[in-house]
Amino acid sequence: MNDGNPQIKTVALERPAPKLVQEILEGLHKLERSALSTRFNFLVNGQSGNSCEFDLGVCKGYADMLFFAGRIDSKQQQALTCYALDLSLG
Numbered sequence: 001m002n003d004g005n006p007q008i009k010t011v012a013l014e015r016p017a018p019k020l021v022q023e024i025l026e027g028l029h030k031l032e033r034s035a036l037s038t039r040f041n042f043l044v045n046g047q048s049g050n051s052c053e054f055d056l057g058v059c060k061g062y063a064d065m066l067f068f069a070g071r072i073d074s075k076q077q078q079a080l081t082c083y084a085l086d087l088s089l090g
Contacts, residue, residue: 011037014044021083024076032071036062036080043087052088059084 011034017025025033039062042048042055063080066072072080 010034011041013037014041015087017083018079020076020079024072024080028066028071032066040084040087043084056084056088 010030013025017040025037028036036059039048039055039059042050043052043059046052048055060081063072063077063084066080067074067077
């Protein structure tokens with residue numbers, strides 16, 4: 001995957017993530033990081049046009065996909081899911 005692709009935007013988190021979540025995001029490819037960060041931001045500001053439950057499900061599904069693809073371990077999967085849940089609760 002080409003992390004230097006200028007068409008893939010870097011997405012900053014609108015709410016600071018715990019250290020472990022930040023480390024996980026930094027270890028992902030730019031496209032993976034951008035997709036997950038965008039969904040986290042949707043949970044913070046609710047601007048996706050979907051329900052909070054839908055956006056939470058997408059975040060959990062993405063963490064599961066990263067785990068099953070061998071990109072993250074189970075502890076990291078849980079950290080991403082817990083962070084998404086925290087964001088959804090406000």
